[in-house]
Amino acid sequence: MEAYVEAFFKAITGTLSWTWKSIIFDVPWYLNYFWGLILISLIVWALEIFFPWRKQQGVFRKDFWLDGFYMFFNFFLFAIAISGIYKLLQVFFEDIGVKADSLAIIDTSSGPMWGQLLLFFVVLDFVQWFTHTLLHKYAFLWKFHQVHHSVKEMGFAAHLRYHWMENILYKPLKTFGVMILGGFEPEQAYIVHFAAIAIGHFNHSNIKITWGPLKYILNNPVMHLYHHAYDLPPGTYGVNFGISLSLWDYIFKTNYIPEESGDVRLGYPGDEDLPQGFLGQLSHGFKTKKK
Numbered sequence: 672m673e674a675y676v677e678a679f680f681k682a683i684t685g686t687l688s689w690t691w692k693s694i695i696f697d698v699p700w701y702l703n704y705f706w707g708l709i710l711i712s713l714i715v716w717a718l719e720i721f722f723p724w725r726k727q728q729g730v731f732r733k734d735f736w737l738d739g740f741y742m743f744f745n746f747f748l749f750a751i752a753i754s755g756i757y758k759l760l761q762v763f764f765e766d767i768g769v770k771a772d773s774l775a776i777i778d779t780s781s782g783p784m785w786g787q788l789l790l791f792f793v794v795l796d797f798v799q800w801f802t803h804t805l806l807h808k809y810a811f812l813w814k815f816h817q818v819h820h821s822v823k824e825m826g827f828a829a830h831l832r833y834h835w836m837e838n839i840l841y842k843p844l845k846t847f848g849v850m851i852l853g854g855f856e857p858e859q860a861y862i863v864h865f866a867a868i869a870i871g872h873f874n875h876s877n878i879k880i881t882w883g884p885l886k887y888i889l890n891n892p893v894m895h896l897y898h899h900a901y902d903l904p905p906g907t908y909g910v911n912f913g914i915s916l917s918l919w920d921y922i923f924k925t926n927y928i929p930e931e932s933g934d935v936r937l938g939y940p941g942d943e944d945l946p947q948g949f950l951g952q953l954s955h956g957f958k959t960k961k962k
Contacts (some may be wrong), residue, residue: 682758715827724879738828798848807909814956830871901936
């Protein structure tokens with residue numbers, strides 16, 4: 672038990688220390704996700720300002736500051752708070768003999784680094800696409816995902832506006848994806864992580880980009896806007912579930928882009944009942960609606 676307690680607090684203090692060192696530039700620049708997130712956000716925001724798709728949308732759109740807070744809460748504050756729990760689970764599974772390479776079905780060690788990074792990117796993106804479909808398909812998960820879909824004006828910061836319970840679901844499944852690769856995370860995995868942040872920001876931005884023929888591979892703002900549409904095609908529980916790649920939606924026939932004007936009502940039926948502030952949204956999904 673003492674070892675578990677020590678691992679728990681060591682993980683939290685370690686994550687907190689790394690975050691602080693990132694803020695004061697005391698980590699390698701290519702691993703500095705704090706300032707990296709800020710830099711990517713400023714670049715995409717500038718593109719939104721100079722090349723707006725929906726020109727009637729303000730620079731400081733509806734819920735701009737709320738979404739900005741969510742970015743730092745989900746990416747850093749919650750990561751610090753939950754790091755001890757994940758460490759406990761890791762230690763527990765190691766104690767019962769389940770290690771990082773226990774589920775390995777792909778040998779990634781012999782290929783070139785670019786191939787390892789590409790495989791790492793594709794596997795994790797598929798895991799996230801699959802997880803995302805679950806968030807829409809099952810009612811008890813959808814209640815948490817409603818926070819993300821309550822966005823009424825789309826912008827880059829909406830990328831990381833989501834309920835903290837989504838971290839609880841995504842993290843173990845992403846870990847499972849890494850375990851399939853033999854517990855392998857490439858030394859240059861920071862390239863994949865920064866690419867995912869940039870693509871996610873673009874997909875939620877007020878910029879019209881479709882990537883041309885690459886739209887069948889890469890997700891884009893036009894495609895993702897319809898993922899957030901208030902009115903969905905009849906008989907579906909969602910469309911365009913892609914995170915970084917649109918490929919999965921075209922393969923599994925969940926793609927849907929009826930037009931590209933950008934004039935789309937966002938949200939979901941009943942979104943007026945969602946608490947408007949961050950504190951109210953923290954507990955959303957746990958309470959039973961009163962009749």
